Amino acid sequence: MFQRLREFVYGSPVQNTNEARPKFEYALNKDEKEQLKQSEEKPKIVALYDKEGGTAYCDLTMNYLQAKGFDVIPVTPQEGLTHPAFTGKVNGIYLPGGPNVPVHDNSDPRKKLEGDLTELAQSKDIPLLGICRGQQTVAHFHRYEVTDIPEDSNQHELHYEHFDAVYKETQDPTYNSKVVVHEGSQLYNALRYKLNQKEGDIEYNVTCLHHQHVQEDPQNTSLQVTGRGKFDRMVESVEKRTGRFYTIGFQHHPEAVLSSCAEAREQKISELNTKYYDEQIGVNHFSDPEVGYHVLRQHEKRLREVTRAKPRDLQAAKGELGFFSSQVKKHYLTDAPKVDTKAKDDDYYAYFCS
Numbered sequence: 001m002f003q004r005l006r007e008f009v010y011g012s013p014v015q016n017t018n019e020a021r022p023k024f025e026y027a028l029n030k031d032e033k034e035q036l037k038q039s040e041e042k043p044k045i046v047a048l049y050d051k052e053g054g055t056a057y058c059d060l061t062m063n064y065l066q067a068k069g070f071d072v073i074p075v076t077p078q079e080g081l082t083h084p085a086f087t088g089k090v091n092g093i094y095l096p097g098g099p100n101v102p103v104h105d106n107s108d109p110r111k112k113l114e115g116d117l118t119e120l121a122q123s124k125d126i127p128l129l130g131i132c133r134g135q136q137t138v139a140h141f142h143r144y145e146v147t148d149i150p151e152d153s154n155q156h157e158l159h160y161e162h163f164d165a166v167y168k169e170t171q172d173p174t175y176n177s178k179v180v181v182h183e184g185s186q187l188y189n190a191l192r193y194k195l196n197q198k199e200g201d202i203e204y205n206v207t208c209l210h211h212q213h214v215q216e217d218p219q220n221t222s223l224q225v226t227g228r229g230k231f232d233r234m235v236e237s238v239e240k241r242t243g244r245f246y247t248i249g250f251q252h253h254p255e256a257v258l259s260s261c262a263e264a265r266e267q268k269i270s271e272l273n274t275k276y277y278d279e280q281i282g283v284n285h286f287s288d289p290e291v292g293y294h295v296l297r298q299h300e301k302r303l304r305e306v307t308r309a310k311p312r313d314l315q316a317a318k319g320e321l322g323f324f325s326s327q328v329k330k331h332y333l334t335d336a337p338k339v340d341t342k343a344k345d346d347d348y349y350a351y352f353c354s
Helices: 002-010 030-038 056-067 109-124 133-140 163-170 186-195 254-281 289-308 312-333 341-353
Strands: 044-048 071-075 092-095 128-131 146-148 177-181 202-206 212-214 224-229 235-241 246-250
Touching: 030 312, 044 056, 044 109, 056 071, 056 092, 056 254, 056 312, 092 109, 092 133, 092 312, 109 128, 109 133, 109 246, 128 133, 133 146, 133 212, 133 235, 133 246, 163 177, 163 202, 177 186, 177 235, 186 202, 186 224, 186 235, 186 246, 186 312, 202 312, 212 235, 246 312, 254 289, 254 312
Parallel strands: 044 071, 044 092, 092 128, 128 246
Antiparallel strands: 146 212, 177 202, 177 224, 224 235, 235 246
16 A cells, blocks of 8 residues: 555656565555455354363464464364354364374374364365374374384483474573475575575474474375474474465474563563663763663664564464464455455555645
């Protein structure tokens, strides 16, 4: 809208500075964003919710998606596909982490629902996100082997033997592994778009909490392996196009990275506020008003630096979840009422220029 207004005011097309940004199939244009904004309903995501298996990380993802404007409906293994959420259109499915996958127990209620939702996503072309166990069950139902992480003679899981190398780089215990994503996948496109990276492999640090993993099988190509551990080549992400949309999986926890970074940001802001109040106590605002003003401006500058910081690993985690959430929005917009954005723009010009 504002680009058209600038063209109207200046009498010539304004160069689009975003033209060189990497392409991502599910990036929303301004009309689609306006359509979502004007819609009376929200895109609906069904989340498998298993209280017996623990919901801490599931809650983090659900809260994040709800804050992004989605209607996230928890469905327990006991409710299954009989839940009322399935009577209407479902725009996305979320399979969270949890206990180890009981690969040999077909009577497990949670595993059954995970299989039902994986099949539903494929048959109805619904975007699906699986995290940790969620990725493992997606792979399990695509006939990949899910086994325990290899251990050394001291029963140390080898996948976590490189924590020191990651910590040396990040100085942050949130991260304990590094992922490499090569070109040739939709995840790669999503990350390039978010990170604005022009070319080459994409590497970023992640939080891993799993004790099982998906074994890669050269004879089974039903899932595309899109990301691997930098140090051990363990499968870290997968995807499968089900039609227009994708089933995607992450072995690591992007929601943990988002939560940890948010907590760290709030902690820094609290420390800056405390420091500012302490500095103001020592200022005589009557005799030294310029000093008080200088202290205030320095405080505001530090706050801006903290709030505007965009660490690469945080942006990568947002890119991963954005791969899913952008698809959910596109899925919803397929049948959502259309909004005449041109008419709104014309009304805006008429008001602004009258």
